[in-house]
Amino acid sequence: MKKNLVLVLLASFLVVGSIGCSNTNNGNSSAPSNESAVPTAENGDAGKINFDEEPYTIKVNYAVLGQEQPDLPKIEAKLNEITLKEINAKIDLEGVSLYNMANVYALKASSREKTDLMLLMPGNRYLASFANNKMIRPIDEELAQWGPALTETLGDNLISGQFNGKQYAIPQKADQKNTIGFHFSKSILDKYNIDVSNIKSLSDLDSVFAIVHEKEPNMTVLAPEVSVGNIASILKWNDGLGNAYGGLLDPNSTKLENMYESEEFVETIKKVREWYQKGYISKDVNTSQDDGATLLDNGKVFAVAASSVGFAGGSIKPIEKQSIAMYPPVLTTSDTQLLLWSVASSSERPDKAIQFLNLLNSSAELTTLLQFGIEGEHYEVNANGTLNVSNNKNYESYWPMFGDYSKAPLSETYVTASGLSVEEFKLKQKAWNDNTKKSIAYGFIFDPGPVKTEIAALDAVAAQYAKVIGNGAVDPTELLKKFNDSLYAAGLQKVMDEKQRQFDAWLATNNK
Amino acid sequence: MRATTDMKLSGVRKKNKIKWKSYIPLYLMALPALIYVFINNYMPLYGMQIAFRELDFSGSIFSGKFVWFDNFKFLFTTKDAMIMTRNTVLYNLLFIVVGTIFSVFVAILFNEILSKRLAKFYQSAVLIPFFISMVVVSYLGFAFLSSENGFINNSILKPLGIDPVSWYTEPKYWPYIILFVHTWKGMGYSLLFITVRIITISKDYYEAAKIDGATKWQQIFYITLPFLKPVIVLMTILSIGRIFYSDFGLFYQLPMSSGALYDVTTTIDTYSFRALMNLGDITMSTATGVYQSIVGFVLILVTNYVTRKFSKEDSLF
Numbered sequence: 019m020k021k022n023l024v025l026v027l028l029a030s031f032l033v034v035g036s037i038g039c040s041n042t043n044n045g046n047s048s049a050p051s052n053e054s055a056v057p058t059a060e061n062g063d064a065g066k067i068n069f070d071e072e073p074y075t076i077k078v079n080y081a082v083l084g085q086e087q088p089d090l091p092k093i094e095a096k097l098n099e100i101t102l103k104e105i106n107a108k109i110d111l112e113g114v115s116l117y118n119m120a121n122v123y124a125l126k127a128s129s130r131e132k133t134d135l136m137l138l139m140p141g142n143r144y145l146a147s148f149a150n151n152k153m154i155r156p157i158d159e160e161l162a163q164w165g166p167a168l169t170e171t172l173g174d175n176l177i178s179g180q181f182n183g184k185q186y187a188i189p190q191k192a193d194q195k196n197t198i199g200f201h202f203s204k205s206i207l208d209k210y211n212i213d214v215s216n217i218k219s220l221s222d223l224d225s226v227f228a229i230v231h232e233k234e235p236n237m238t239v240l241a242p243e244v245s246v247g248n249i250a251s252i253l254k255w256n257d258g259l260g261n262a263y264g265g266l267l268d269p270n271s272t273k274l275e276n277m278y279e280s281e282e283f284v285e286t287i288k289k290v291r292e293w294y295q296k297g298y299i300s301k302d303v304n305t306s307q308d309d310g311a312t313l314l315d316n317g318k319v320f321a322v323a324a325s326s327v328g329f330a331g332g333s334i335k336p337i338e339k340q341s342i343a344m345y346p347p348v349l350t351t352s353d354t355q356l357l358l359w360s361v362a363s364s365s366e367r368p369d370k371a372i373q374f375l376n377l378l379n380s381s382a383e384l385t386t387l388l389q390f391g392i393e394g395e396h397y398e399v400n401a402n403g404t405l406n407v408s409n410n411k412n413y414e415s416y417w418p419m420f421g422d423y424s425k426a427p428l429s430e431t432y433v434t435a436s437g438l439s440v441e442e443f444k445l446k447q448k449a450w451n452d453n454t455k456k457s458i459a460y461g462f463i464f465d466p467g468p469v470k471t472e473i474a475a476l477d478a479v480a481a482q483y484a485k486v487i488g489n490g491a492v493d494p495t496e497l498l499k500k501f502n503d504s505l506y507a508a509g510l511q512k513v514m515d516e517k518q519r520q521f522d523a524w525l526a527t528n529n530k
Numbered sequence: 531m532r533a534t535t536d537m538k539l540s541g542v543r544k545k546n547k548i549k550w551k552s553y554i555p556l557y558l559m560a561l562p563a564l565i566y567v568f569i570n571n572y573m574p575l576y577g578m579q580i581a582f583r584e585l586d587f588s589g590s591i592f593s594g595k596f597v598w599f600d601n602f603k604f605l606f607t608t609k610d611a612m613i614m615t616r617n618t619v620l621y622n623l624l625f626i627v628v629g630t631i632f633s634v635f636v637a638i639l640f641n642e643i644l645s646k647r648l649a650k651f652y653q654s655a656v657l658i659p660f661f662i663s664m665v666v667v668s669y670l671g672f673a674f675l676s677s678e679n680g681f682i683n684n685s686i687l688k689p690l691g692i693d694p695v696s697w698y699t700e701p702k703y704w705p706y707i708i709l710f711v712h713t714w715k716g717m718g719y720s721l722l723f724i725t726v727r728i729i730t731i732s733k734d735y736y737e738a739a740k741i742d743g744a745t746k747w748q749q750i751f752y753i754t755l756p757f758l759k760p761v762i763v764l765m766t767i768l769s770i771g772r773i774f775y776s777d778f779g780l781f782y783q784l785p786m787s788s789g790a791l792y793d794v795t796t797t798i799d800t801y802s803f804r805a806l807m808n809l810g811d812i813t814m815s816t817a818t819g820v821y822q823s824i825v826g827f828v829l830i831l832v833t834n835y836v837t838r839k840f841s842k843e844d845s846l847f
Binding site: 120121123124127128144147148150151152153155300301302304305307363364470471472474475477478479481482483484485486491492504507508509 | 585586587588591600603604607608609610672676677678679696698699786787788789790792796801804805806807810811812814
C-alpha cells in the first residue's frame with residue numbers, strides 16, 4: 019500500500035506539474051515537507067478555479083452530538099464570504115448525529131439527497147464498507163489536481179484514507195495522539211491532597227479510590243468515559259486493525275490475537291470487578307445513557323477511564339481536570355482514521371469538495387471560524403494568544419474536524435490546565451508527538467467485505483457481553499469464557515484468519 | 531334452448547352491473563385510502579429485491595450484483611438464531627393468549643359497570659399507556675428497577691429486609707416484566723375492539739336469558755363470548771401474521787439494552803439492529819424485513835386456512 023501511495027503522490031505531482039505550466043517541480047519526491055512545490059500550487063497554479071460559473075453550493079455533513087447549534091447560520095454566512103472569494107462556492111453545513119451516522123448516510127445515499135462532503139466518524143468503522151458499497155467515491159484525481167495543501171499538511175497520514183489502493187477519504191490531521199488513562203476531578207484531588215502523578219499501574223489507584231469512596235459517599239468514583247464503552251476495554255491497549263475482533267496486543271507484534279483472551283485483559287477485568295464490588299463503580303453503569311465525561315463535568319463522578327488522555331495533562335473546561343496516561347501514545351491507522359472526510363458518490367462536483375477541504379487545510383482563519391466561532395461573539399483572544407471560549411453557548415464544534423489545527427490558535431482549555439506558557443505548551447506537544455510510536459500496522463486497512471456476515475454476528479455478541487464484563491457488573495470468570503465461546507461460535511476465527519491473511523500480504527508488500 | 535340460457539346469463543350480468551354501479555360512491559369514498567395503501571404498501575415492494583443484492587449506492591436500486599441469500603446468512607449462522615426466533619415467537623404467543631384473555635375479561639367487567647360515565651372513565655384510563663412512548667415507559671421502568679435509586683430496591687425490598695436485586699443483570703425476572711409491561715401498555719387498545727363489539731350485542735338476548743333464569747356466568751359464556759368470537763379470531767389471525775415481528779421499544783428500550791439480559795430479550799428486530807447498527811448495510815436489514823414478512827404472510831395464510839376448516843364464517847378470506 020505504501021507503494022501505491024508513492025504512485026499516487028507521484029501522479030499527483032505530475033498532474034500538478036503539467037497543469038501549472040510555470041511550476042518548476044523540483045523533484046517528484048513524495049516527501050510532504052517539499053516546500054517549494056506547494057506554495058506555487060496554493061496560489062492557484064495547480065488548477066485555476068473557475069470564477070465565471072454560478073457558485074456551487076457544497077453540502078457538508080459533519081458530526082455533532084445532537085444539540086442544536088443556534089448560531090450555525092451566522093457561521094455559515096461568514097464562511098460563505100470567504101469561500102465565495104476563494105473557491106467560488108457556498109457551503110451548506112449540516113450536522114449529523116454521531117450516534118446514528120451510518121443510518122443517516124445510508125438514507126441520504128439511497129434517497130439521493132444532495133450531499134458532497136461527508137465526515138465519517140469513527141472513520142475506520144465506515145471507510146471500507148462505504149467504499150465497498152460505492153457510497154463514497156475515489157478522489158485520487160481531484161486530490162492531485164486540487165489538493166496541494168492537503169498533500170502538504172497530511173503527508174503520509176493520507177494513507178489512512180486509502181482503501182484497496184485508492185484514495186477514498188482525507189484524514190483529519192491529528193495534532194496529537196491521545197492515549198489511554200484517567201481523567202480526575204481536580205477539585206477532589208486538591209480537597210484530599212491526593213497526588214496522582216506517580217501512578218503507574220491500576221493497583222496504584224486502589225488507595226486513591228478508597229479515600230474518595232470513603233470521604234465522598236454520594237459520588238461515583240469511576241465511570242467509563244463514554245456510556246457505550248466499558249472500563250476494561252478502554253484500559254487495555256489493542257490495535258484492532260479496524261474492529262475489536264482480533265488485534266495486535268503490542269505495537270511491535272505482527273500476530274493477531276483475541277484481546278478478550280489475553281492475560282492482561284483478564285487482569286484488567288479482575289481489577290475492574292474488584293472496584294465494582296467495592297462500590298467504586300455505579301451499579302447502574304451498564305444501563306446508564308450518560309457518558310462518564312459528562313458526569314465528571316457535572317461533579318457526579320470522580321474519575322473516568324478514558325482513551326482521550328493528551329499530553330497537556332488536563333483541561334479546565336468546563337471543570338478543572340487532571341489526567342494521567344497509563345500507556346505511551348501509539349499511532350495506529352484507526353487513530354488517523356478517526357475523522358475522515360469523504361466525497362459522496364452522488365456529489366455533482368467532487369472537485370469543489372476537494373477545493374473546500376484544501377482551503378480548509380491551508381487557512382487558519384477558516385479552521386478558527388469553524389472550530390471556535392466568531393471573535394467577540396463566541397470567543398475572546400487572550401493576551402498570550404490563546405482563545406477564551408468560556409462564554410460560547412450557541413456554537414460548538416465537538417472534535418477537531420476542520421483543517422490543520424497546528425496553524426490555528428490554541429484554546430486556553432488545555433494550555434491553562436497544563437500551567438505552561440504557550441511556547442512551552444507547544445514544545446511539550448512536539449516532544450509528545452516525537453515520542454509517539456507508530457504501530458507496525460500503521461497504514462494497513464482491513465477490508466471486512468469477505469467476512470461481513472461474521473462481523474455482523476460478532477457485533478451482536480460483543481453488544482451482549484463486552485459491557486457487562488468490562489464494567490465489572492458480574493463475576494467475569496465464567497462469563498468471560500462464555501463470551502469467548504460465543505465469539506468463536508459467531509466466526510471469530512474466520513475473521514481473524516482473514517484479517518491475518520490481508521495483514522500478512524500487506525506486510526509482505528511493504529517489506530516489514 | 532341456448533338462446534334462453536344466453537338471455538338468462540345476460541340478465542344476471544346486467545343485474546351485477548347495476549349492483550356494481552350502486553357501489554361506486556362507496557368505492558369513491560375508499561379511493562383515498564386505497565391510493566394511500568397502494569403508494570405506501572405496494573409500490574415499495576419492488577425494493578424487496580435489494581435483499582438479494584450487494585449493496586451499491588453508485589447506480590440505481592437495481593445496480594447491485596445478485597448475491598442471492600448471502601444477506602440472510604447473518605440471521606442464521608450463530609446460535610443466537612435459535613434464541614432470537616424462540617424469543618420472538620414465544621413472547622408473541624404469550625402476548626396473544628394473555629393479552630386476549632385479559633382484554634376480554636376486562637371488557638366484560640367494564641360492560642357490567644352500571645354507571646356509563648365511570649365506564650367511560652375507566653376505558654380512557656386503561657387506554658392512556660398505549661399512547662406513552664416506549665422510551666418514556668423505559669424510564670418509568672428504570673425509576674422502579676434501578677439498582678441505586680430504584681423504587682423497588684429502596685422503598686419496598688429494603689424496608690422488608692430483602693437484599694436489593696440487580697434487575698438489569700438478572701435475566702430470570704424479565705419474561706414477567708416484559709409480559710406485564712406489554713399487557714399494561716397494549717390492553718387498552720385491544721379493549722377498544724372488544725368493547726365496540728359488546729356494545730352492539732342486543733340487550734334482548736340478555737333479557738331473554740334472564741327470564742329463562744340464566745346466571746351472570748351463563749350469560750357471559752353463552753351470549754357474550756360467542757358474539758365476541760369473530761373479533762377474537764380476527765385479532766388473533768392478525769397478531770399471528772406479525773408473530774415474527776416484535777415491539778422494538780419493548781425489547782430494546784425497556785431492558786435498557788442491557789447485555790446481561792439478551793438471552794431473554796433478544797428478538798429478531800433487536801438482533802438485526804445490534805448486528806447492523808455499525809455496518810449500515812441496508813441490504814442485510816432488508817433481508818431481515820423480507821424474512822419476517824414472508825414468514826408472517828405464510829403464517830396468516832395457514833392460520834386462515836385452519837380457521838376456515840373449523841368455522842368458515844370466522845375466517846378472514
